[in-house]
Structure formats: C-alpha cells, structure tokens
Amino acid sequence: MTPWRLALAGAFLLAALAPSAWASATPAGGAGQSIYLRGTLGSGAPLAATRESGGVGIIGADAACVNCHQHSGLGSREGRLSIPPVAAEYLFHSRAQNAGEPVLPYVEGVHGNRDPYTDATLARVIREGVDSEGRPLGFLMPRYALGDEDMAALIAYLKELSQRRVPGVTGTLLDFATIVTPDADPVKSHGMLDVLEHFFAEKNSFPFKPTPQMRTSGRTQYAKSMYMANRHWRLNVWTLTGPAATWGAQLDKRLAAEPVYAVLSGIGGSNWAPVHEFCERNAIPCLWPNVEVPVVAEQDFYPMYFSKGVLLEAQLIARTILGPDNHSAVDAVEQVYRADDSGGAAAQALAAELKGYGVAVHSTVLPRDARADRVTAAVRAAALHKNARGQALVLWLRPGDVASLREVPAGAGTVYLSGLMGGLEKSPLPEAWRERARMTYPFDLPDKRRVRLNYPLGWFTFRHIPLLDEQVQTDTYLACSLLADVLNHMADNFARPYLVEQLQDLLEHRLITGYYPHLTLAARQRFASKGGYLVRFRDTGGTALVAEGEWVVP
C-alpha cells in the first residue's frame, strides 16, 4: 500500500473511542434478544410471521431476525440481494445534512438516503412492512405479529446492538490473544508462535497516521470506501498450565487483565473443549486454532476451525470400511492409541460411526509413557483376533510409535494410519508397512497444494523462520492472512459478530487456501474444509503418495 493510500485509510477511520463507540458482541439477554436470535416471544411462544402473499408463513427459529440481519444486526449481502442493517444506529440515523457530522461506517446492505425511523415507524415496518417513508418492503421481509411488550423489547435490543464498545479495540490498537495448552506439542507450538510473531511485526512495520474521526461531506452519510484498519496489532500469548479443569478460570483471568478483540490461531493437544467453551461464553471469535480434536458444536457461533482433524479422519475410515452401500467389508475393527492423546477421541468417533453396522470395535489403550516395544506387542495382539469377514487395524499413533513398528502381523487385515497424528507423508512408517497401510489425509495432496504453499513458504524463508512443521505453520499463516484480509474489508466495524460473519462470507472467495483444496463456511458451519483422501505410499522409501480414489467428504 502506498503512503498516500495509507493516509487516506487513516482519514476514513472512526475513532473507536467516540462516545457511541461500536457494537457489542453480547448485548444483554432478555426478551428482545430471544425474539431476535431464537424467534421466541417473551411469553415463550414462538414468533410468527407471514409474507404478503398468503400462505408463506414462518414460525419460531425460522422467523428469527438473525437469519437475515445477522448476529451483528449489520445485515448482509446475498447475490443481488441486500439485507439492510437493523442495528438501531443505522435505523435512527438522521439524514446527513451538514458537513462535519460524524458518519456511520459503511456496511453492504445500507440504505443511502431515507428518513430516520422512530420507535413508532419501526414498529410499523416490523408489523406491516411499510418503511419510514411509507413505502412497502419487498417479499423477503416477513410481517411480524408482535404485541406491544415484545415490540418494545425487540426495539430495545436493536438499540443495544449498537451501544457497547468492543474490548480489545482502541483508536490505535487491536489486541489479539493466541492460546497454547500445556498438552500441545512443544515443537509445533514454537513453529506457530514464530509465524505469529513475524506476522504481527510485519503488520506493525507500516507507517501509522493518526485516525481522525470520519465526518460526512454533506452529500453522503456513510463512509463509502473500505480501507485498512490503521491500527497496531498486539499479540498476547496465553500459555495455560495445570489440569484442563482449571483452564477456563485461567482464561477468564487473562481476559480480564488483557482484554482482546479475538483469539487468533493457537495450539492444543487432545483437549480443546475448555478453550472452545471460553470463546463461546465470552463471545470472542476464536479463529483457526491448530487442534486435532476440535469441539463439534456447529450451533456455536464464535469458534471457527479449518477441519474436524482426527474426527474427520475417523469419518474417512468409517466411510471406507462401510463402502457406498453401508455394507461393511470387515466384521471387526481393532484400534490402538495411547492414553491422553488425540487417538482416544478419534477411536471413540470411529466406534460411533460404525455403530449399528455389525462391526465389532475393540481398542487397545497404551499407557501414555509405555515404551515403544509395547506398541509392537499391542499391535501384534490386536491382529490376533480372528474374524469371519476379516478385520481392519487402525493406528492412532505418533511418529515415534509408528517408527517402532516391526513386522506386519499375519492377521492384521487392512491397516489404517492417522496421517494427522502419524506425520503425513513424512511418517516414518517402516518399509514392511508402507504398502499395506492406508493413511488418512485430511488435506489436499502435496502435488496439488504445492503452488498454494509457495507464498507462505517463501515468506518464511525471507524471514528466517525455521520450518518445524509445515502444516501447522502454513495453517497459522493462513489464519493470520485471513484475519488481515477480513479486517481490511470491514473498514471500521469492529463488532465481534460482524468479524465472524464477514469471515464466513469472505472465505469461499479465498484462492490461496494453503493445505486445503477450498474453504467454505456459513451460519451453523464451523469446519471450513470438509473432506480428505485415503492415500498410501508409492515407494518403499520417500514421501511420494498415491491417492486411493478421489477427495471424499464423509
């Protein structure tokens, strides 16, 4: 960006310290909120609405305002369709007659020039679909049957949507946290932090200008251009300690001491649930952590993941075992994993996927500190179970354990290896196993993703960032660049839900998607990459892979 554009960027920013500073992530609950978010009236009855054409009625959650106007109340854009913002500031904002009045940040669905609403005309438009100037709204907007009390609650909620300041955002600074759990791999953590620190340093190396309050020219009342948020980024590294039961309290304490706008990247081990829960409870976007076992709760709003990790691998294995007709080729599955590792959740997920299909699933759990020769013994014992239709052996093991495998036991059947845990194409799988084992590969194939990785890998090289784990580090880079992109796009709207909504919409347009063939999200979709491959090694040595079939979305 040229200095000239940067200067302009500064000129277009609203000081976040202004008295009516920007929207809150979590306005207080209450009747208005439950109408808006859940479609439930104060009485507990479902919200009901109709459209002008008789018959197309909607009710309850389907009628909730959030479906179109979004959590932020800032509306959205779908194709040629504009969903206007309904956060009260946008509804009640007077026409800009005088140059010098503060303006509202631009959002895509905003109406140009319209009489401001009053409580009375707002109630009328919600009930009758007639706008502040007496014009009827289009077919998409339902007409809501709301009593006076519910209407007052809803309007109060729309006013709350605009009122609070966003923690972690000032006129000059954006605070972010990254979270490291004690069970995270230390080498991968180091690699991740290295990328984050360099990204932040580079972000802050641009020259800064003061951010004067944006004012109207007298002709338009909205800032029409979208410019980079001209603020420093500050990284707070929250390293957790002790048992998982205490992480929530540790995070709350850190948040109170260091209010952050969002949590970026981060790294976990086999348990990310306390972090996920912290993010959702505090309404903090938690963007793209490096976790093998994410929390599957797609109704939650604030945490976003690249993929389901080992849970996706379990689904890929189940899909392969069951085949297209859900008719299992084997009647037994033997799994091997270490206690307190991601394999536990994966094994459980696989057992759940196979339930009801006549497959006996058995797991051997090795103590977390068992010597490597115990692994070979456990694998041999697992292979001894004799079954009529044959069996599958599933190894949820780390590279150290994989390397220690000896001969392939005679009754092993089909062997599946977790790529994510076992080291992907760099897995030190002994020669005897390389032809036999099928590895789950929840990423695009190395040949196909190579071009997409050129940029981040070159970026690492230039900055002398050692490549400790390519996938973790390029995922971290991807997380950073997605955040930077979306903040550019958001101009000066820092409402946390708006960040999430904008990321959802932006993601599918992203071409440089690192390890993933494509990424897409939407409301109630929290895993951006949804499939993977089953691969095997091509040769007795080296890292070349052969895909067994196409990209599978289980």
Place this chain on the structure above:
Amino acid sequence: MIPNSTLRVRTTILDDACRGGVALRLASLAGAALLALVAPCRSAAAADGSPSAAAGGPTTSLRDYTVPSIRLVRDDGKTVSLEDEMNDGRPIVLNFIFTTCGSICPLMSSVFSQFERRLGPDASKVHLMSISIDPEQDTPARLREYARKFHAGREWQHYTGTLAASVAAQRAFDVYRGAKMSHNAVTLLRAAPGKPWMRIEGFVKPEDLVRDYKQQLLAGR
C-alpha cells in the same frame, strides 16, 4: 436442435436484454428473431427486501439449456444421472439451494412447498428438484432433514454430489456466481424434455409459480 455455440450466444442476449444492457447491439448481431423468445422482462429490479425493489416482481425469460452429463447424489443416497432425473417425462421445477442458507433458500423452499400444496393431486405429475450449491456440507442426510422441514412430498428431491458436479450443474443453468453467498433466487420450469426452460429471476410467489407452471404446460403441448 440448435448447435451449442448458438445457444451460448442466445443466452448472452437474453441475459443482457433483461438487464437492460447491450441487448440492442447483440440483437443486431445475432438477429432479432431470437429475441422473440424472450418474454417481456417484468422488471429489472432485484426482488430484495428493499423498498426500491418492492414495486418490481420477478423477471421471466425463456432459455435453452443443455442438461450436463453429470452424476449427482440424490437425498436417498443413490448416485444418479442428472439427465435421467430430468428426462423421465415429467415437467420439472428446479432451483438451487443450500441448507445453511439464512434468507433466500428458506423462502424459495417454502415457495416450492406451497406450490406442491396448491397443485393438490396434480403435484404427483411434476418433478421438483433442488440442487445444493454447497454440496460438501449438504450430505444426503442433511438434505433429507431439510426436505422434511419443508414438508417435501414424494415428487420433490434434493441433490448433492461432488463440488465439481454441483458447479457443472450451476454453470449449465447459468446460476453459478463463484460462491454460495453470491447466489440469486432463480427458479426454472420446463414442461417436457426438448422444450425451452422458463427462467424466473427473483422471488416468485407460490400462486404465480402455479400460474407460470400451468402456462408452460399449455405451451408445451
């Protein structure tokens, strides 16, 4: 049958004619006769929730599309050929949706639902098809759940498949806009194989869809 290249030209002309764009220039290139296929565009305004569009309803036009040779996965889990699904002799009403869509799709799907109900016993003679534009998310199980929510009858099927297959279907019917959030409300009607498609852009009301459907059937005989 008109060769493919001609069809492409025709589609371009009709698009532009409805957008009020460079139709005249193109029409003079390709011959005014083709324009005769275009039903008058009712309005160029997007049928959105804004007052400016409230006055304009959906726009309609007649098109020729080539059904692509692709395989999709039907909501019952069976892999099917799109051509076979479309060419079983029944009239078709088609749209493109995704199950996590907040605004446009639920409305289009409830219009389909009302359409079925308004047809009454005649509904069994039509084939309603909804193709997912977010196929990796919309598994057959999710599509079945979505269909249940809209009380889909036996004549209404939902389809998913690979991303490439979905994109091919979208391109064939000129609804592909690069990303699911860039999609527009489009409903397509065809009386029988070999007949032109009626394309309805914007939100069509159930009673208008029934009217358009019956008109197409009459024209198709």
